[in-house]
Amino acid sequence: GLRKKEVNVLCLGLDNSGKTTIINQLKPVNTQAQDVVPTIGFNIEKFKTSSLSFTVFDMSGQSRYRNLWEHYYKQSHAIIFVVDSGDKLRMVVAKEELDTLLNHQDIRSRRMPVLFFANKIDLRDAMSSVKVSQLLCLESIKDKPWHICASDAVKGEGLQEGVEWLQDHIK
Ligand code: GTP
Ligand code: MG
Numbered sequence: 001g002l003r004k005k006e007v008n009v010l011c012l013g014l015d016n017s018g019k020t021t022i023i024n025q026l027k028p029v030n031t032q033a034q035d036v037v038p039t040i041g042f043n044i045e046k047f048k049t050s051s052l053s054f055t056v057f058d059m060s061g062q063s064r065y066r067n068l069w070e071h072y073y074k075q076s077h078a079i080i081f082v083v084d085s086g087d088k089l090r091m092v093v094a095k096e097e098l099d100t101l102l103n104h105q106d107i108r109s110r111r112m113p114v115l116f117f118a119n120k121i122d123l124r125d126a127m128s129s130v131k132v133s134q135l136l137c138l139e140s141i142k143d144k145p146w147h148i149c150a151s152d153a154v155k156g157e158g159l160q161e162g163v164e165w166l167q168d169h170i171k
């Protein structure tokens with residue numbers, strides 16, 4: 001059959017938001033890790049959808065590693081940005097990191113799709129994806145297609161919807 005198109009995706013967001021858990025769930029079952037641990041630096045992971053072959057740079061969200069993110073902007077075709085919907089205190093930090101990302105010279109001028117996961121919606125005091133998108137001011141993103149999905153990465157809920165949107169919006 002036809003070779004799938006290869007795309008690079010950067011997975012960003014604060015530490016503990018659930019990035020590695022999400023990417024792990026998207027990998028083929030036989031390659032999934034049993035335990036997810038905090039990422040040191042970054043990991044490179046691969047998974048396929050019906051039409052695309054994804055290479056994901058799963059970055060650490062710890063503050064000491066966030067300066068690594070920008071080195072991978074140029075080579076990326078899309079961004080997955082993960083937020084912990086239960087972490088009200090750090091939503092402002094997540095917004096600061098998002099704003100810095102969107103204003104970066106290697107990102108600003110490009111029409112690359114940005115997929116947001118409002119993750120950990122299973123938590124009892126989790127904010128809705130509508131609330132998360134308001135706090136992050138997503139409506140002000142005019143130069144890129146974006147989409148937000150509520151997810152529970154531990155159960156794997158909401159992830160397929162997001163990846164299908166990504167597949168449809170990567171050129
Ligand atoms: P860094 O690698 O440090 O940047 O963190 P990360 O964003 O990769 O987070 P990780 O996937 O390591 O998950 C952090 C913790 O949150 C783990 O204990 C996960 O099991 C948990 N977690 C991830 N997604 C969910 C979710 O949807 N719901 C709940 N309740 N816990 C989750
Ligand atoms: Mg991680």
